[in-house]
Amino acid sequence: MRIRMLLSAVVALSVVTAAPAMAADDQPLPGYTIVNPPLAPATVGGKPTRVLQGVHGHAAYDIEVPPQWNGKLALWAHGYRGQGKVLTVDPPGYGLRQRMLDQGFAWAASSYYDNGYDVKAGVTTTRELASLFGKLVKRPREVYLAGVSMGGHIIGRSMEEYPGFYAGALPMCGVLGDQALFDFFYDFNLVAQDLSGVNAYPVPADYQTNAVPKMEQTLGLNGTLTDRGKQLRAITVERSGGARPGAEASFELWKHFLFTIAEAPTGQSLAEFPAQLATNIFTRYTPNTPVDVNRTVRRVPPSNLWARFTPSLTQIPHIAGRPTAPVLSLHGLGDMFVPFSMEQAYRDDVARHGRSGSLVQRAIRTSNHCEFSPAEAGTAWDDLLKWVQTGKRPAGDVVNDPRVVSAAGYGCKFTDPAATGGTRGLFPKCA
Template structure:
């Protein structure tokens, strides 16, 4: 049974100025959305840069809406922004760079461009191709940039990491934030969460029935004591397995589990449609997964093993809606991730680190941990410092500092690059304040 696995909802502003799609029977021109889609891209007011307005260009290119913004004194360099998951909506929207980066880029002389992508759902292929196509439109409308950077959040991090491998001659450096850098491993984690909980509660329910969230999940939570002040022995084992699968024992892990558990159970709701983009969990498997701890129940002997429903999509190197990331960056990559994130879990960084190291390209990757439990919860200072350090690295060749994401167990892990002035906003109070 096909299920929804939802990534971050990083939506744009209120939807207005809807452009109707061309008739389904027609093959629409590139300045119209694909059949079934509409576009909402309200006018973007120019930003002020040193007392002068920026130049804003908006339109539709190859079925995707776009925004381009150029400062009055352009330095000849471009930043492509890749947005996150838009869900099953059939309205295409554009998102300017977040975390204060839009103004920061313009103040530093950078132009930026962002695409809606030509499709929604979990369609990384659409993100990669639409973003790359927009670089050509920028060259035509503004001029060919001397350098092109790419940055993205959540699913946009997946778009970013695959883009630098798909089009290695286009991009000069990359900044994925809270990104799906472990590609298929994200959907493996969602699968793990359901089948392990079912196994420990002795409530087999995979594939999940239509009433799974309303009827089965409450029984699982009751049997594991997940809603009690402290889980029972089985619940503690489940929590430990979920923590290990999401990045290992690290500061705030138990609090992060409590914060995310209900949301993760809800991901088993049925999804509309039958395409890979609509049901990315078709690539998920746990056939060879080893779960720890294995007491009081040896889950490795009792858990239901699930093969990928779409093994072709799982194993191909082609650019699909849910593509693999080889871990072969040929440009500097600086990533940010929240250590308590269990939606796009911190383990994504660990998978990417191992892939990059296996390809002997570790010198091109710097990773930074931010100490909170939210998804894409960064302060302007955290994102801004990462951007500035990435640019300096690309320009000078001097690799900036980062965290060892494979060793997250120290009590102060995540403190080095966490903005102390952002405490105690958001989910940061789930962690002790950094010294």
């Protein structure tokens, strides 16, 4: 009887050991769900890749390793997902997934554990994914970062949060000017309110259905711009990067969308309510005629001073401008969701810290957000790799000289001449 009882206990113990309960961090946070369907392996040299998928640190992840791995890892940082509660994973875009695999790179991408504008989640989860890769596959010899939009904010901060860990970075259409992005959104809406005489701050519940139509009608945004509408356009062009090819045509593309960003918050965290750190207190608007906007516009201080000025890793943190490895960035000239001025702000920050030699920036003649061809992204990736391996800094564009940026041919050097469609027709053809 005692032997049978002992055997039963051993069997029961072996069952528990064989099927342990899911770890607490291997499932999403409360309120979140994960949608990460099976990723079909790619083919490299006639052989399939190895794909690993799972959940770690409350975030979903994808890992792909080529048959002949070169020991290097590329981490992909996705952009803003909105305020929903479904976590998803993106593979590297613009043909970079296959390009990386063909070059012998493994890649990995995380959903992050949170949506909203949560850069902290992206910074920490992406770094933890590199460690997980070392456990599941092997510790990589070099780790690179690439990504888009908010992913660029994640990349810029990651380079400073973990100095020396990343070998190089490719932020595309990135929020490299960090909190200045939310100042820009304030600029558009507060100036539009001032020029139209519509008082709509704080943003009311009927902003989109009542205040915005009044502003659009008064300023001529639905047809021919009034003089005040032209002033709004000129101020928006200046605040988004200054006079440059395609700027006025890009304003036509973005003028209605920029109103939709001014909405009531979905919560009180920074990720849910980014506007709490935005301000226009010290902004000087140009041109300042026919309306003396600098005298009449509503001035709004940041409601969360700590979040605005802390150097800590918050959900919307600062990027100091201290890259610790080569950074090559791409940005659309007419993008006004994450405007070209983000590149100018980052350039100024990097120069202030004496690290201009670690940054190369390229302007692409497009207006949609993150509108790049596979050739534009692939060439940038290849040039970044050569830079890291040889130490020879590749060519780029000057982004902070108004005379250069406003020239008719600006952005032609790195724009793919074979790419068509999208918003490329808004720009005159390059010589």
